[in-house]
Amino acid sequence: MDRKIGQLSQNTAESAPMIARPAMSMGAAGSRPAFLYVSIRDLLSRKISSGELPPGTVLKEAPVAGQLGVSRAPVRRALALLAEAGLIFEAGGQGFKVGQAAPVQLPLRQLHQILTGEPEEIDRSPSWERIFDEVREEITAAMPFGSWRIQEAALGDHFHVSRTVAREVLWRLMDRRLVDKDSKSHWIVGQMTARDLRETLEMRALMEPAALVQVLPGLDRAWLARLEARVAALIRAFPQVEPQALDQIDQAMFQEMFAGLRNSRLLASIRRNQISLVVPHLFRHHFPLTDDLAALLDYARILHHLGRDEAEAAQVLMRSHLLRIGRLTLARLRVLSLLPPPRRVTWLIPAHQGGL
Amino acid sequence: MTDTVLRVIGTPATLTPELRARAAADLPFGIQFEVLDGLDCQRRGVMAPESFDVYDQWFHSLDLLWTAASIRPIDTTRLARWDEVTIAGTRPGANGRQPGSWPGSLLYAQSDRSLAATPQPGAAPQISMLPTTYNVDSFVWTPDMSALRRAEEAESWAWLLDGRWHGRAALAADPAASVVELALAARAAGLVDIADPGDLTIEEIDALFAVLMPLRRSGHFTRFWATSDDAVRLMTPQGSGGGPVISALWSPAYYAMRAMGRDLHYAVPGEGYRGWHSGLCLSAALSGERLEMAYAWLNWWLDGVPGAIMARQGYYMSVVQPLRDTLTPAEWAFWYAGEPACEDLAGSDGQIVVRRGERREGGSYQDRVARIAVWSTIMPEHNYLIRRWREFLGD
Structure with missing residues (x-):
């Protein structure tokens, strides 16, 4: 069986169209990160740079979570970020290890001392x-x-x-x-249900094109240009693209895009009706991305017109995109039932x- | 002879021992058959396209495989008899909205990867699934039930829910067939208002199960069968005590029991039949030599012999002429024309399944197909329905 059965939560914990935006994750506590996984990532990164966690140290989700007294999900995410940054590497089914040296298992007691040596290493404040x-x-x-x-x-x-x-x-x-x-x-x-999807997609087709016209004057042109370039790059690389990259594009197109709406009721209504974004997100982590190309092409056309201040054209294209994906979204929901x-x-x- | 083997997955409905033996004899390459029950076959089709070359199953599962990108379009120019293919007596592409999954509605692949009832203009048609065998289904009832039945009482799907034979009703386990049958039954019995038995709303699903769950808990249904063989086992209990007196049933099971000499009535329900259509899909992972073999397999299916094997268990075939040339005139007259059998007729395994003078219930294939009330289907609210269904089965 080639398709990724049973990895749903792993995949979804790490990226999602409806997930945190790390850049905006600074909480009320000043410079302290608002998200646990950021705190954990920072802590581990400090301990690696200082050499307290020497090259070869094996870092596994469960022991790290246990020593820090946190759940595994934020640790998993922190480890993934550190791996992405090239500080740690997969140790062949044994979690990760620091650097390229041969794997070394630290006794739990030692791991505990390293990770919790200083008070308030990570932010566990209730929030x-x-x-x-x-x-x-x-x-x-x-x-x-x-x-x-x-x-x-x-x-x-x-x-x-x-x-x-x-x-x-x-x-x-x-x-x-x-x-x-x-x-x-x-x-x-x-x-x-199929009805939830049908009805919320109808609402989206009514609201999001209208909202697009409202936010356009205030949209950061550089952000728009970057997004357009990202979409173009994905279209060129398709289908050799990561599902996470598509999730991030969906998030930019439908969440970040509307973040500056002045009409807070409209913004709240839009957010309440975006559950259909969950379907492509879950789907593309288990099945081929084939049908996502058409969406990327839709986005490219919408962004093209937004970039030229052609609000009406962008609006029409956004509406036709949302109407087009209805049948596909319902079909994908049925597939997810397997x-x-x-x-x-x-x-x-x-x-x-x-x-x- | 090549070492490469064609891997075909499907259900016992079409991958019968006779068909497998004949394929092995007719085709110049090895074929590995994997016979699964309907739901397992669907799951494999969706989850593991690398594990098969040809998928042989019902049209109503097509949309799952296509959406999951498990299958590739079929080039009709590579099908020698494509021009002769009809779906349940209708020309492909002919419009006609029918409740449930009418196979024609999803036949043609479009350039944007959607499926439609008509070919994409300007090129040779690409299809999602090659229509092969089909039939219309209802239920069977036994002489034990006749005693409880009022004289001249018309056959109705409502009988599946009727308390007169409490504890002796059986159903298929696959919801794509059983839920539409139960929707027809509950509507005919006046228990639930249902607008379209092929597309139940959330409220209709809840109302239907509000009727079904108490029946299930009180023991109205015996058990749920998965294949024709399983249905035959269920209907022919060992030892004392009767089995079900009424059961939804597929025609191979009916004729298998007729071969055993069982006295059974296959119903022509007033509300109409449930139709279904089978077809063949090509795995998205196919290429090279295996792809060539897969097209050879598709073409073989349309050549007459497979259709005749299917006909002898009561199924119809999308390409008629070569099949008609393969069947004897007596077989054609009984199975297709609906005429009284002029001699005893054997099923595919050689056993006598039809005795001289018998007539097929419902008449000719045109008459029977014209009485389809709803096609088997995976409904829009399948995701909701499937959980209610599993609860009903008692998982």
């Missing part, structure tokens, strides 16, 4: 912001696979935050229509009885 994107990502990844109940207390435990913070996150997700409360006041993630459900997380439990 809904810090975990919001990760929770959202887990939830959206589970949506095509049934209805789920969220256990508030387990969610808090999982992320080492208080129940108040967990609740804060869930209220905000409810505002995005990603979670709901049932008649017994349980937090519920409803199954994504995948095994994502890895279980303790705080998300299947809610039987489909019609909640």
Whole structure:
């Protein structure tokens, strides 16, 4: 079986159209990163540069997470970023190792001392912001696979935050229509249905072209030009492109694009109706990217006109793109039903009885 | 003779022992058959295109494979009999919206990779799946049931849900067939309002299962069968105690039981039949020698012998003339023309499945096809439906 069964959560934890924007992740605490994975990445990077973690040291997700008292997901992400930066390398199924030297397993006690030698090495302050994107990502990844109940207390435990913070996150997700409360006041993630997709895509086709005209005057031209160049590069390289790169383009086209909307109600409505972005995101991590080329070509045309201040042409193209992808998105949802459900997380439990 | 082997995956409905034996004798290369049940076959088709060369299954799964980019378009110029291919008696490309997955609606690949009912203008047609065999299905009922049935009571899908034979009704496990049958049944019984049994809304799905779950829990249904052989086993229980008296059934199972001498009625429900269509797809991973072999396999399928093997288990074929030339006049008269058998007729395995004087239920193939109420389908709300269905099966 060549297709990536059972890797859903791994893939989705690392990048997504609806995930954090690292560049904007600075929290309220001054220079302290708002996201746990950034803190962990910085910590490990410091320890590698200082030589405390010598070349060859094996770094595995579970022991690092255990010693730091955090969940595995942010560690996984931090390790991936360090690998991308060339500080650590895959150690053949043994996690990662520092530099190119032969792998060395540090005793756990020593690893503990190195990682937690200084107080406040990493930011573990309770903050809904810090975990919001990760929770959202887990939830959206589970949506095509049934209805789920969220256990508030387990969610808090999982992320080492208080129940108040967990609740804060869930209220905000409810505002995005990603979670709901049932008649017994349980937090519920409803199954994504074909109707949800059809209706939200109709809403998107009404709102996003209109929003495009509103944001165009304020859009950073350099940002637009860079985005256009990225899309062009992907079209040239297609199909030799990474799914993550396509996820990032989707995020730029439909999320960053509208971030400057002055009409906050319009912006909120747009965000509430973008669940259809989850489908190509999940799909392209398991299946060939074949049908994403047509989307890239649509984006290239839209960006071309935006770059020339031709708002109306861009608007028409955006609308026709959103109408075009309807049938494909519904077909992809049916295909997703053949995948095994994502890895279980303790705080998300299947809610039987489909019609909640 | 080459060492390369063509890998065909499909279900027992078409990959019968007779077809496999004949293919091995007729074709100049080796063929490896992998016979799976319908749902496993679909999963393989979607998840592992490298693991097969030809996919032989139902049209309603086509959209899954195409969307997952598991299959490649078929060049019709490489099909010697393409001009003779008809879908369930209709010319390909002829329009006609029919409930469920009408095979013609997704036949032609377009340059933007969408599928349509008509070819892309300006070039030789590229198709997503080669239509091969098809049939119309309903259910079977036994003499045990006749005793409980009112005289002259018309055959209806509603019988599947009827409490008079509580505990003795059976269904297929594949929701693409069973859910449309149950939708027809619940609508005919006046239990659920359903606008289109081939495209249920969320509310209709919930309403349908609100009827089905209590029936299931109270033991109305015996069990759910996966293949024709499985259905035959279910319908012929060992020892004392009766098996189901009513069951959704495919024609190979019906004729297999007729060969055993079982007295059974294949129903012509007032609400109409459920239609289905099979076809062949080429794996996206095919190239070179294997691709040539795959086209040879497709062409062989249209040549008459496979169609005749299918006809002797009650199936129809997309290319008629070579099949008609292969069947005896007596076989053609019974299976296709709907006339009384003028002699005993054997099934593909040589057993007598039709006795002289018997007439096929529903009449000629034109008459039977004209009574299709809905095609087997993977509905738009499949993703929602499948979870309700698994719950219903008791997973």
